[in-house]
Amino acid sequence: MKIAFVFDGLQFGGIERVGIEYIKLLSSRNYEITVVNLRPDLNAMEKEIPADARIIHIPFSRNLAPQRYSKLVRVHPMGVIAFYICAIPVNVLQKIYKIKYKKNVPNVEIAIAFSGHYNDLTFVSENFEDAKKIAWLHGDETSYNDIAPGYFALYKKIKNLVCLSEKNDDKSEEFNEKNEINKALIYNPINLDGREIDEKIVKSLKQRYGDFILMVGRMAKDKDQATLIRALSYLKEKYSLKKNLVLVGDGSERESLEKLVQEKQLEKQVFFAGAHYDVQNYYMAASIYAHSSPAEGLPTVLLEAMYYGLPIASTNSEPGVYEILRENCGLITPVGNAEALADSIYKLYTDKTLVEELKTNCQDRIKQFMPEHVIMQFENYIKTLK
Structure with a gap:
């Protein structure tokens, strides 16, 4: 045909x-x-x-x-x-x-x-x-x-x-x-079987960034990494939880995001990794996946995060986020609400029972993709x- x-x-x-x-x-x-x-x-x-x-x-x-x-x-x-x-x-x-x-x-x-x-x-x-x-x-x-x-x-x-x-x-x-x-x-x-994990790179990323939160995506207004950066600031101020954030991707908003990082005094916590083909190594090295886009169709990055076993905290980017995470596969917060996103990230760092439940649900859900x-x-x- x-x-x-x-x-x-x-x-x-x-x-x-x-x-x-x-x-x-x-x-x-x-x-x-x-x-x-x-x-x-x-x-x-x-x-x-x-x-x-x-x-x-x-x-x-x-x-x-x-x-x-x-x-x-x-x-x-x-x-x-x-x-x-x-x-x-x-x-x-x-x-x-x-x-x-x-x-x-x-x-x-x-x-x-x-x-x-x-x-x-x-x-x-x-x-x-x-x-x-x-x-x-x-x-x-x-x-x-x-x-x-x-x-x-x-x-x-x-x-x-x-x-x-x-x-x-x-x-x-x-x-x-x-x-x-x-x-x-x-x-x-989603077909990730051909992506080889380089254990040396994974180890290097963990050594470089420590226990980090990951977001993958081009740096544009419709991805809204700014909300996630503000959430990191809330984590620090509200919970005294200091975690690193690695942003994989590049784009027109990078300069404004770098300025926001400076304003929030997060230069030692937020890292701009640039665009990479080997994103699988970043997923394997990260502890949590966070997503702050205001609108999405069916975000591939969430499927990738599920596939690699990362617990997910995401804004409710319609319609795709709920469509993927609807069977209790992640924590969903309102779009643009940095404090609510910070609350979800805090839960993922402190509630191990919740994290294991989410991971188990994700293993079943990912089969449909x-x-x-x-x-x-x-x-x-x-x-x-x-």
Whole structure:
């Protein structure tokens, strides 16, 4: 079977990592995979794609997606008119551009808009005439509709949805029923068997950082490492508990985070480790995993922390955190509440019975994210596509 995965760029990121994991799994099962990168300048992860998968570059900006402007409908009384003023010429421009790139669109049986952004959703909905199509939602349907109504307009064209959360509201249910949407809940697969643990590096990390808390993620506002840094300050002030924090990752917010560390006088406790491929060694060296992002689809880092046996304290990043930790697999606190996050971290350091209970629950929960389970769900789902 021929399947196309369409991405809004292949930079380093959680969505891209999950997509490549699917590509590897399907390639190993003799599916013929084509990867379409709509932002060829973002290609850092293309080297991770299996050699037997074909890669095609077709530049297709989000600006070419008419539904991108659908948010105007909600922000102004004249929003509907403003939307059409923007969307109509963009739609015409897109149709003209299609004449140029159409010959490069692969002939496949299934086309997946895997990034779930306006450009890959639009590209899949407007092309692949003979293929069945899937929109991949990295979260729940309701959350996407909360962003803008344009997502539902594209889902209506594509018909088949994969979501990472069971969360839904009446409006979504009504939309799905009215438009005969074929929807499935399929978790991201996590496959870490190939990541070798280097005991020397693990030992070195423990010697360097001691008994430390870990967070992995790019340094951006939507990851909110600042709340975790403030939580570390609360730990020190409220409980007289002085623990180190290691932040693995890099990004545009690093400088502001470093300033916050200085303001809180935590220079000897917070360490910026930079971006690393061998994150498995950091998980093995850490004592606790903390997560402070305000919103997540299905955060891979929490699955990795579970896999490596770390107790987890996390803010309730909707919808993904609860979806992963819901069976008493971690401690969940309100988004942005540094003191509550500090309280959870303190419990993990002081209540050993609780920690063992969480670890046991995680061992059962992680099985639902194993590749063999997920790929079976995927193969069953594609048999039902409309």
